Amino acid sequence: MTSGARSSQEEVSAHIGNVVRSEVNKNADYNLEEWIQTRIHISKGETIMDVGCGNGKQVEVFSDLVGDNGKVIGADIFSQVPGLLGKAQEKLSKKTNIELIDHSASVPFPQNDETFDVITSCYSIYYVDDVRASLREYKRLLKNGGRCFIVGPAWDNSREFYDLNQDVTKQDLPRNFSDRLWRINNEVIPAAYEIFARVEVSPFVNRVFFEGDEGVKAVEEYYRATLLFQEDSEQQDKRDKFAKEFVRRVQIDVDKTGRYIIYKRAIGLTLYKD
Ligand SMILES: C[S@@+](CC[C@H](N)C(=O)[O-])C[C@H]1O[C@@H](n2cnc3c(N)ncnc32)[C@H](O)[C@@H]1O
DSSP: TTTOOOOHHHHHHHHHHHHHHHHHHGBBBOOHHHHHHHHOOOOOOEEEEHHHOOOTHHHHHHHHHOOOOOOOEEOOGGGSSTTHHHHHHTTTOOOEEEEEEEOTTTTSSSTTTTTEEEEEEEEEEGSSOHHHHHHHHHEEEEEEEEEEEEEOOOTTTTTHHHHHHHHHOOOOOOOOHHHHHHIIIIIIIHHHHHSSSSSEEEEEEEEEEEEHHHHHHHHHHHHHEEEHHTTTTTGGGGGGHHHHHHHHHHHHHHHHEEEEEEEEEEEEEEEOOO
């Protein structure tokens, strides 16, 4: 494992969470990839790297945007997350302009200076050891005129969901979980202003709807897959009880309004090399 990376238990949780999230996002009212494109305007023929690409959700879209003359590299710590590479390969099997590489964002990349038109990292930068070093590395890898797009959770992401968890468990958010929520504000934004010539900060709110009985089931699956649930290790023996109570409370909302809503709040940073 690379220095500072998480334990394999955490990696597996992140992977499961990632897969469940992409299912859950089908019920969202805002499309993350479309929003990204409004920020960075990927064109045909461009060369892109997506860091922390997971199962390839963004890579798949970027592949279409750059077309046959462009190229997309998807980087992730594949060798540390069992099954992730297979998932990405399956999703991207029909694409011919994609390369998946097993590489941690916590260490320098092997590519030459000025290789990429665009570098993106979605819901991943808060896992690296040294955000400043990563951003410097992205700047090195960008061509002149290149841009970088980073998106991660805002400090108040899914606030209502976490508040419900707190109410049910009577526990504060796990420390490393809440720290991660603040990393965009506290570390990434200041470092971006220091390193890049121009920075645009844009908020994004995505409502994810869970409707009827199916919705309640999906919320339970989502809750159990989140690191929030996984990381509550001090309360291992009580986790099923928490999940049951969590779902009971969600059901009350669904009975009243027909649905439960998670408000995913994110912050996007568009960073210009020059
Ligand atoms: C929440 S997922 C996001 C995946 C994808 N970008 C998306 O938005 O659907 C975070 C991803 O970051 C990856 N990751 C974690 N630490 C990493 C590191 N040091 N270098 C590269 N990727 C990393 C995880 O394996 C996981 O696939």
